[in-house]
Amino acid sequence: MTARLGDPDFLLPERRERIDRAVAGRTRTLTVVLEAFCDPQNVNAVLRTCEAFGVQEVHVVEGPMKPYDRNKKISQNADKWLDVVRWKGTGECLAALRARGFALYATHLGEGSRPLGELPFGGEVALVFGNERRGVSDEARALADACYAIPMRGFVQSLNVSVAVAVSVSHAVERRERERGRHGDLDEADAAALKERFYALAVRQRARIAKAERLDARALTGRAARRARQG
Amino acid sequence: MTARLGDPDFLLPERRERIDRAVAGRTRTLTVVLEAFCDPQNVNAVLRTCEAFGVQEVHVVEGPMKPYDRNKKISQNADKWLDVVRWKGTGECLAALRARGFALYATHLGEGSRPLGELPFGGEVALVFGNERRGVSDEARALADACYAIPMRGFVQSLNVSVAVAVSVSHAVERRERERGRHGDLDEADAAALKERFYALAVRQRARIAKAERLDARALTGRAARRARQG
Numbered sequence: 001m002t003a004r005l006g007d008p009d010f011l012l013p014e015r016r017e018r019i020d021r022a023v024a025g026r027t028r029t030l031t032v033v034l035e036a037f038c039d040p041q042n043v044n045a046v047l048r049t050c051e052a053f054g055v056q057e058v059h060v061v062e063g064p065m066k067p068y069d070r071n072k073k074i075s076q077n078a079d080k081w082l083d084v085v086r087w088k089g090t091g092e093c094l095a096a097l098r099a100r101g102f103a104l105y106a107t108h109l110g111e112g113s114r115p116l117g118e119l120p121f122g123g124e125v126a127l128v129f130g131n132e133r134r135g136v137s138d139e140a141r142a143l144a145d146a147c148y149a150i151p152m153r154g155f156v157q158s159l160n161v162s163v164a165v166a167v168s169v170s171h172a173v174e175r176r177e178r179e180r181g182r183h184g185d186l187d188e189a190d191a192a193a194l195k196e197r198f199y200a201l202a203v204r205q206r207a208r209i210a211k212a213e214r215l216d217a218r219a220l221t222g223r224a225a226r227r228a229r230q231g
Numbered sequence: 232m233t234a235r236l237g238d239p240d241f242l243l244p245e246r247r248e249r250i251d252r253a254v255a256g257r258t259r260t261l262t263v264v265l266e267a268f269c270d271p272q273n274v275n276a277v278l279r280t281c282e283a284f285g286v287q288e289v290h291v292v293e294g295p296m297k298p299y300d301r302n303k304k305i306s307q308n309a310d311k312w313l314d315v316v317r318w319k320g321t322g323e324c325l326a327a328l329r330a331r332g333f334a335l336y337a338t339h340l341g342e343g344s345r346p347l348g349e350l351p352f353g354g355e356v357a358l359v360f361g362n363e364r365r366g367v368s369d370e371a372r373a374l375a376d377a378c379y380a381i382p383m384r385g386f387v388q389s390l391n392v393s394v395a396v397a398v399s400v401s402h403a404v405e406r407r408e409r410e411r412g413r414h415g416d417l418d419e420a421d422a423a424a425l426k427e428r429f430y431a432l433a434v435r436q437r438a439r440i441a442k443a444e445r446l447d448a449r450a451l452t453g454r455a456a457r458r459a460r461q462g
Contacts, residue, residue: 025384054384153256153285163397170398
């Protein structure tokens with residue numbers, strides 16, 4: 001086989017299968033909006049969770065920490081496989097999602113707030129999470145179709161925001177699978193384009209690994225040569 | 232009213248109601264085991280999650296970070312309202328839980344590992360989480376009734392451990408409510424004892440707040456007096 005670097009044939013069949021499986025599990029009809037997060041650790045943890053649950057699009061409204069610092073250890077490079085959409089303000093982000101047919105559910109504990117389990121997940125849903133300290137903005141609450149809370153049964157007042165996202169997203173995925181029969185639902189063209197993109201990313205990743213291995217081997221040879229000269 | 236400090240009558244009725252409601256939502260038939268965690272942040276985040284979901288007992292097997300540092304900001308003082316049981320080793324912890332009738336489910340991705348959604352939650356269940364880097368120990372896997380994994384649909388290999396606990400516990404609580412009709416299930420004597428303990432904790436908390444307010448008031452009066460002398 002004479003596959004060139006950058007050629008999808010360069011990928012092992014198992015890697016291609018893994019990509020195809022991931023794309024089959026991807027959705028754009030469930031999404032997450034992060035409003036003005038302060039802690040880049042939280043953004044990275046959320047991206048990792050979304051990637052693991054097949055949520056392809058994550059919307060990040062700029063906050064004090066703009067733009068978020070990538071943290072490989074926490075995100076496990078999750079953002080590489082996602083569409084992270086950045087917005088200047090909550091208003092334009094939520095208006096764009098509403099125009100695409102999304103129901104907007106904002107996490108907020110207060111008058112008229114519903115328990116997570118009572119929300120409908122039959123259609124397109126955007127879950128909106130607010131700043132770690134201040135919670136969702138008044139603007140987000142005003143624009144939301146519903147406010148919801150994860151039922152808190154004890155004395156602590158709130159969950160860590162990355163925990164709240166994980167509980168909400170995993171609940172949404174379970175509900176979607178039970179009620180719609182599936183979670184992953186990209187259309188054919190979108191899935192094909194995403195596969196191409198992921199193949200290319202995986203090829204570049206493999207090329208980087210191969211290069212690192214060659215450099216490693218050269219360093220080893222160099223050390224062996226020096227040792228031979230000294231010996 | 233002449234309630235003394237330390238007297239439950241010192242508590243506002245809303246505070247007592249809140250405690251009674253929390254105790255009604257508590258369980259000892261679902262529990263979490265943390266095996267040799269390294270990062271105290273993760274232990275604190277897990278305690279906060281367990282408290283929020285009514286899981287009264289958390290078992291901590293000592294690891295490199297023994298004992299875990301309390302971090303109020305992350306735990307929100309959750310451990311104050313919990314029974315955190317410390318163990319020297321995994322073997323004795325899991326044997327004690329098994330003797331109490333618990334089914335032991337260890338989080339581990341590998342041969343024979345089942346998806347979280349396929350586990351039965353009809354009986355007493357202990358969810359066992361391993362060290363952040365090494366995962367659950369061979370000992371825990373050998374002693375477990377089942378190994379399970381949260382289905383990962385993308386490219387990242389694992390979830391942050393506090394996210395994994397949150398997804399597992401919230402799933403277990405939902406399943407228990409659906410299949411057993413309820414999650415909180417302390418017997419009458421246990422519930423009564425826990426209420427007394429929580430009343431006493433809340434009274435001490437209120438006494439601390441009252442003292443702080445008195446000191447504050449005194450400081451203000453002092454400042455006012457100084458200002459009067461200077462004025």
